[in-house]
Amino acid sequence: MTMTTVTSRKCLPTTLAAALAGLLMVSGCTKQSEENVDTSTQAEIQSTPSADKNEVSATEQAHIDRLVISYADMAHAVYKDSLETAKALQAAVEAYVESPTPASLEAAQAAYKTARQPYSQTEVFRFDEGFVTANEKRAIGSVDGWEGQVNAWPLDEALIDYVSDSYQGEYNSQDNIINSDSITVGSVKQDTSEITPELLADMNEIGGSEANVTTGYHAIEFMLWGQDTNGVGEGAGNRPVTDYMSEAGQCTSGDTVNEDAAVCERRGEYLKAAAQLLVDDLTAMEAQWQPESENTLRSDLMARKDDNALRQIMYQMGSLALGELASERMQVAFVTGSTEDEHECFSDLTHLSYANNARGIQNVFNGSYKTVAGDTIGGYGIKQYLIDNGHTEAADKLAADFKQVEDAFNVIVEKGEKDGIKVDQMIATVGQASKEGISAEEQNKRRGWIEAGITSLQQLTDGIENAAKAVGIDNLDADAGSQF
Incomplete structure (x- = not known):
């Protein structure tokens, strides 16, 4: 995989309306009660100095105060859920490495799936680079x-572990982190003899290549599932349990049986280090x-x-809707029929990532995040802010x-979970799908599901820009993503 990672999206100086006209090729909630506000955070906002308090009414000030408190409370709750589910994933990973069986692998994969649910809803809190104040005392x-x-x-998985003979990526050496001590x-020579969280962090994007990803959810995903070599056909990655067997003669690297178990032990070290990081x-x-x-x-x-x-x-909200989700994550794969550009291409869980990204935007709009435990956090969102400031039409x-x-x-x-039709099958071109025995009529229907998602995000972004103008933000200039 060689396309640009999500960490370096360029912000194009264009309004969202202009982006809607030229970006995409395809055609394209309930009121929260007063009691839902977390009163324990009121002192936090009230003690914060305001440069413009004399220029707005007390009522208007209360609206913006409630909005930022709700936003910050939701951010805290969803990152807390992400942390707790990541800890559960770490425990499942350690149990799997300790005793690699089909059951322990299934448990680790299930823990990964669970961990991705809240984290995918955090991505609306990204795109803050141009807003936050420089502060050397802040840890992040x-x-x-x-x-x-x-x-x-x-990520370029060949850097981490073995890949199929047909794999093509930027990194094309037979030596990788798992099978080599260096x-x-x-031009960079890296000592990989000891696999630690620190090593993986140091190696992330090594050599200046954004494809050289060695950390995070997707590295863990690759280590649990392995490559998905099915293309646009049915099936996810199918890494064998024996890839983690620590007994000589039982340790494999895919179809290859290794004479000793050192490489399998290093594979376990990598997986545990990535989970710890x-x-x-x-x-x-x-x-x-x-x-x-x-x-x-937050402060x-x-x-x-x-x-x-x-x-x-x-x-x-606009940047995730249009530039990231509609464009980078959906349209790129949709237009090219490239499974390498599918967001969770090893596990085939992309359908859930898409939906949870969209849900994260909706959480901020409604001012409501439902935690893993079932609690509702927030209390005030963009919708009620618009209504309270006289912009009911924009809110509606x-x-x-x-x-x-x-x-x-x-x-x-529903198609991904209940019918087993995953995103890599939905994005296939008619020509690709025909080789899998799928008729043109059926494939156009499947592609229509993705197209409907993209189109709905286009319209949503138009609504976000309209709402921004209603509150005096004429040029939102959200990230517009890649253009075709």
Whole structure:
């Protein structure tokens, strides 16, 4: 896989309306009660100095205060859920490495699937690079800068472990982190004799290549599933349990039986190191959103709540909807029929990532995040903010747009979960699908599910821009992603 990772999307200086006209080739909620507000955070916002308090009414000030508190509370809750499910994934990984059986592999894969649900909803909090204030005392500079070690994709799996003979990527050496004590990437020679979380972090994007991803969810996904060599056909990756067998003569690397078990032991070390690093990274991010914290992303947001916090929130919604989800994650794969550009190409869980990305945007709109435990966090979102400031028409349009998005992605999830038709099968061109015995009529229907998702996101982004204009933000200039 060689396309640019999610960590380096370029922000194009264009309005969302212009992006809608030229970007995509395809055609394209309920009111929260007052009691839902977490009163324990009221003192936090009230004690924050405001440069513009004299210019707005007390009622208007209360609206923006509630909005940023709700946003920050949801961020804290979803990162906390991400951390807790990552810890459960780590425990399942360690149990699998200790005793590799079909049952323990299935448990680790299930834990990965569970962990991805809340994390995929965090991505609306990205795209903050141009908003946060520089602060050397803050442990994390921005969500967007931090995210690359956690969620970068696609990755060049040949750098990590064995791949099929037909694999084509930037890294084409037979030596990789798993099978060698040292490797050379470009002009960089790297000692890989001891696989640790620190080594993986140091090697991420080694040699300046964004495809050289060694950390995060997708590295773990690859280590659990292996390559998906089915193309646009049915089936995910099918890494054998014997890849982790620590007994000589039982250790494999795919179809190859190894004379000793050293490579399998290193594979286990890699998987455990990647899981530990993921937990460490999420621990750091969860701390950034704790109430009453100082020198954190949360305290930074509170300090500038009357400056650019509203623009940031709406910018992030539009950037994830159009530039990231509709364009980079969906349209690129849809137009090219490339399974290498599928977001979770090893596990075939892309349908859930898509839906949870969209749900994350909707959480901010509604001001409501449902935790893994079933609690509702938030209490006030963009929808009610618009209504309270006299823009009911814009709020109603956005609510209708979100309903279309929800309906479109519910179809994609239902087909993936219940019918076993995964995204790699949906994005196949008619020509590709015909080689798998799928008729043109059936394949056009499948592609229509993806197209409907993209189109709904286009319309949603139009609604976000319309709402931004209603509150005085004329040029939202959200990230527009790749253009075709």
